[in-house]
Amino acid sequence: MDKLSLLLSVKNELLRQSIISQPELSQFETVELTIAQNWISQIENDAPDIAIIEINGFSQADYQALSKLDALLNEMDLILISSGAPNIHLDKLMQFGAIFHYRMPVDTKILAETLRDVRQSSISKSSVGQRVATSDLDQFGLLIGSSYPMHKLYRILRRVAKTDASVFIVGESGAGKELVAQTIHLASERSQAPFIAINCGALSPELIDSELFGHKKGAFTGADKSHEGVFKQAEGGTLFLDEITEMPIEHQVKLLRVLESGEYRRVGGQTLHFTNTRIIAATNRDPQTAIEAQFLREDLYFRLAEFPVVIPPLRDRGEDITGLAKHFIAHQNAEQSVKKTILESALTKIADYDWPGNVRELKHAIERAFILSDDVIKESHLVFDTAPSEQNDQLDDLVPAGVSLNDIEKAAIVNTLDNNDGNKTKTAQDLGISVKTLYNKLDKYEAS
Structure with missing residues (x-):
């Protein structure tokens, strides 16, 4: 089989040497660009299978030039390497590009694993786009983190995104279950179709059937017009069923029938509809415990969990904790056009905390500290959630x-x-x- 083509444009000599010394690079037909060559034009002309590009800045003009290559980017893999400084144009790039984003200094062993995975994916001709925004941390899709547990998660998501398998996400509250679901959708061939999310615990038991399958006008009291359910709304795309264990168990059997047959009827209707929708479900409960406590039907779990995914809690992600804190501060600075900093002692306090509310709790804590501080975020500005004993x-x-x-x-x-x-x-x-x-x-x- 012919080698896959790789475009390499890295100005940092030590980084360039480190990348080309990786054994995985021998599996590609590599073309290196000189400093004078424009990498965007070269991508347009050569249409490589993968490109590794070091960017020292990313302008509105760069974004506009790449936005014209939407179709091309969805057929290749683009790895951008930057300082990690917040950049609104890179943020917008997540809407259409096939992109990984690594911050300096780059762990070339992790980069080599990405190359290996890209090659395997391209050989099967099933590679699909990845979208990413700029950050102080490595990113994949809408997920942010440079730790080993996160890179392991990225590789899992990349593989499952290529399939139509139902995915069952398990993760603690605030760990980012919906972001994982959205990343799978954006990295799949369904990315141009709708992504519809519904919180099963927020549904009124009387209206669950209507929300899922829709209803005809006059189907019940108050149904003064027809309504399309989420299966219809997500047609061709992805339906995310968040907190599936909070759906009353007597309604779960109706969902099971749709998953098994692909067929459903609107409330009050007789017409049989067929769904073409990928299902991703999530819960913060342990699935086996939920089954034993009758919060989740066992047969529904096995139907949903064709591919189970476990999100690592923030406390297991090492330096991602302080990295995310800096990331949230950087974006607050960018949004409010200020330049607040954070003391090392405050970062130590953040690193030492257990974060039971995970990334959501960390984000809220940083937002509160940002409001309370003047120019520098100190330990006293960090207000964590009150411990239960204190409550x-x-x-x-x-x-x-x-x-x-x-x-x-x-x-x-x-x-x-x-x-x-x-x-x-x-x-x-x-x-x-x-x-x-x-x-x-x-x-x-x-x-x-």
Whole structure:
């Protein structure tokens, strides 16, 4: 078989030598560009299978030139190497390019693994586009991180994205399950079709069938017009079922039938519809525990988990923790046109924290610190979520004597729901009850 073509444009001599010394490079027909040659024009002229490009800057003109090569980029793999400084034009590039992005200094062993994976993918003629935004960390799709667990995840996602297999994502709250699902979609051949996400825990049990499959006008009280369900909305693309274990188990069998046969009917309709939609489901529960507790049908799990994916928690990602903190600060600086910095002692505090809320909690902590600080983020600006034991001590002082338990319960539910902007799944998790129990109590409050 002919060797795959590789375009190499790296100005840093030490990095260039390190890359060309990798044994994997012998599997490619490599063309090196001189400093004077324009790499974008060369990509357009040569249409290589893969290109490794060191960029010292990326301008609006560069973005416009590459945006004209949309079709070409989706047929190749582009590896960009940069200082990692925030760049709005690189951010926009994620919308159409086949791109990896590595920051300096580059781990050439990881780069070699990427080359190996690209070659295997290209040999099978199933390679698909990867989209990435600029960052202080390496990136793949919408995911950010340079740690070994994240690069391992990238390789897994690259492989599964080429298929139409159903994916079951398991990860703690705040770990980035929807970003993983979106990355799979963007890296797949369905990337030009819709990506539709639905939180199963936020659905009213009475409207689940309508939300999934749609309904005809007049199908039930209040159905004053027809509605397309998410299966129809995601036709040809990807449907992401977040927190699948929060869907009432009696409704899960209806979902199973669609997955097995590809057929469904709208509520109140007789016409049989056939779906062409890839399904990605996710949960923050352990699947086996969820099955045993009857939060998840076992047959549905095995149908969804053709390809299971586990997201590493932030605490297992080493230097990604402080790297993400710097990333969030850099983007706040770019958005607000300021130049705030962070003390090393503050970074140490961030690194030492366990981050039970994962990346979402870290992002919120940095946003709060950014607001509280002037020019420099210090330890005192970092306010982490209150520990449960501290919350309990505060509650003992705050709850007045003589208030009925029903009133305390109602206040806790209503206030938590309001704090979570109406997200019933998150509210149920915070309160330590099931979503079904939450709905029952809300129904009781509305009836009283």
